[in-house]
Amino acid sequence: MTHPIPIQFRPVDLEALPRVTGRIVAFASGPGAMSPGLRRLDRLTRGAVGRMLNHEAFDKLKPGEAVEMAWPSGLQADALQIVRLPRRADRAAARKAGGVIGRALSPAGCTVLAEGQTQAAEIAFGVAMRAYEFTAHKTGERKAPGPIVFQVSDPEAVAAAAAPGAAVAEGVFFTRDLVNEPANILTTHDFAARLAAMQELGLDVEILEEEALTKLGMGALLGVGQGSESPSKVVVMQWNGGAKGEAPLALVGKGVVFDTGGISIKPAGGMEEMTMDMGGAGVVAGVMRTLALRKARANVVGLVGLVENMPDGRAQRPGDVVRTMKGDTVEVINTDAEGRLVLADVMWYAQERFKPVGMIDLATLTGAIIIALGHENTGVFSNNDDLCDALLKAARAEGEGAWRMPMGDAYDAKLKSRIADMMNVGGRDGGAITAAQFLQRFVKPDMPWCHLDIAGTALLKSDSTLAPKGATGWGVMTLDRLIRDRFEAK
Incomplete structure (x- = not known):
């Protein structure tokens, strides 16, 4: 790397x-x-x-x-x-x-x-x-x-002050490398192997293969990847630097290593950039690397769903109905709205297994958030003002743009399905919001949660203050700061 x-x-x-x-x-x-x-x-x-x-x-x-x-x-x-x-x-x-x-x-x-x-x-x-x-x-x-x-x-004092930043920079670089990597190199196998290699830093890394995911009932995630030669996987990374037995913060990332749109195929123009559709998983990986490098005094678990969305004879079709790990059924209206299906199962698994104190998911989820906020700000959606305010404060402190977006029952109603519990899309208007409303259905009551739509900030076509054009690593600095300020033992 x-x-x-x-x-x-x-x-x-x-x-x-x-x-x-x-x-x-x-x-x-x-x-x-x-x-x-x-x-x-x-x-x-x-x-x-x-x-x-x-x-x-x-x-x-x-x-x-x-x-x-x-x-x-x-x-x-x-x-x-x-x-x-x-x-x-x-x-x-x-x-x-x-x-x-x-x-x-x-x-x-x-x-x-x-x-x-x-x-x-x-x-x-x-x-x-x-x-x-x-x-x-x-x-x-x-x-x-x-x-x-x-x-x-005072060289010694400056070197000591710079050490935590060096760990953050390495985490950001790890994320940028993952996002910049072409899909013929960064397959689901390769991605999982790169994460497994972080065990040498002290992370506990576990890879769940398709057989295990089937037993868990992750029908939504498996449906997305069933048209690909690359098997779907979930990778679980644990950093236990806090008090023993203390519930962790859960970070969940969308890891679509390439997104053709599936049967609802995308236009050819610009499709080459869909190598970055695993950006959320890349950020989660970069944060976990940073925590391990700086020996953070916190318990954090990072979970990423790794899939490839391809069209072949086995691919998921518009109109298919899948059953999530939660048990809810989803009518797949658009196979290009696949990231929320991946996140739904991984988020539910994170809550069932780890009983976290809070959960934050990251995904290059919607083009709609780019229409709303451009490439300057990540869209932030939340059910908890306290956690959301802390996250926005961390983003401001690190100079990473973030803006809170609305949620509400009126948007949620747009997901009603005739034949299943819900549809995976709710129309073009308010697309980023209805995507967040879909995800909220897989957040347990009283679970503090934030959803970060990084579609506009994960990869840029021009230079920025701290990055050349290409992958930015947006979110590693913000989440590391949030963990320092809110979840780390003092």
């Missing part, structure tokens, strides 16, 4: 600046504002730094944005990048600054003159996150970024 680039933290050494090769990065809080490091660089460049800081181009920069000088006179460095950032910047600005640095990394390496930056660990996190590349299927020699050295006032 892809790993975050290693970042070293060393004491500030201004005398070494003339000999530094690669890129030098320094910070300024505003026009004309100079730290000791910037004053040293200004002398070495015969006043060029000062002129840059007083130029209108720098004056127009927002916190976290940068200007740079290529081949600055008086230095051996290839480039000098000056980032506008207050010494006591907030987390968002610091990570944005790191993202700007990470986007410009080169094989020549980079020296970041952080000096007294109080958010140096967050800047380093931003560098690591934005430096991600998915190169598993590119041939030729890869020119990896050179050494990244942060010069800071």
Whole structure:
């Protein structure tokens, strides 16, 4: 898998600046504002730094944005990048600054003159996150970024502060790799094997095969995958870092490794992106990896339903009726509304087996949520204000967009079926909401629950602050923060 680039933290050494090769990065809080490091660089460049800081181009920069000088006179460095950032910047600005640095990394390496930056660990996190590349299927020699050295006032303290972020970054990278992987590589077999390999980190991983799923009565999940050569599976990952016997938080992910739409087949244009329809399962996997790496003091169980939705002679048809593990029957109106069928059975299993204190599911579930919220926010649906508010607070703290959507009986009524207990779709209007209403039927009374529709945020067609175009890993940071703040022993 892809790993975050290693970042070293060393004491500030201004005398070494003339000999530094690669890129030098320094910070300024505003026009004309100079730290000791910037004053040293200004002398070495015969006043060029000062002129840059007083130029209108720098004056127009927002916190976290940068200007740079290529081949600055008086230095051996290839480039000098000056980032506008207050010494006591907030987390968002610091990570944005790191993202700007990470986007410009080169094989020549980079020296970041952080000096007294109080958010140096967050800047380093931003560098690591934005430096991600998915190169598993590119041939030729890869020119990896050179050494990244942060010069800071207290290297040991900054390194300690950065350690939890390194675990989060690795979890995000794991998620991004899964979502970016093509479906001929990431089959249900391969996905399950990658999760099983996390046992070496201390996770307890169990793979339920089709025979076991049939005995459990997971007719909804099995119906989705019956047209594929890849067998359906459920993978259960347990992290028991909290009090022994204490009920866990349950995370449930949709893992459709490829979605053709089944018999209700999708249009050809854009279908190649349906390799990302396992994004919810990818996020759950990334969170579980993060918890294990940082030895979280919490009990969390992650469950993912792994299927492939393909059209063949055995595939599920529109009009079929399936029986869920709960016992309810579902008339399948549209085989392309398959994710909710997978989640219904896995959510019920999670509650029956683990009796969790709360449950959060994630899925690239509906195109309707993209129409509603675009690619800036994940849609959040919940039956519990307390859990929902905590999740939204965690998302704000981590800078991941999330917006609560409505639910209600009027939407629920749209799922009424003539021949079964319910239909799997309720029409085009309010499609993301009726999908959430469907899922709520598989949430037990008094179970705090949130549903996260990440269809618009799991994969982007353009760069973002902390990720190149492609998979974002949205949700790993938010859920890790939620677990830290609400479920972890202090």
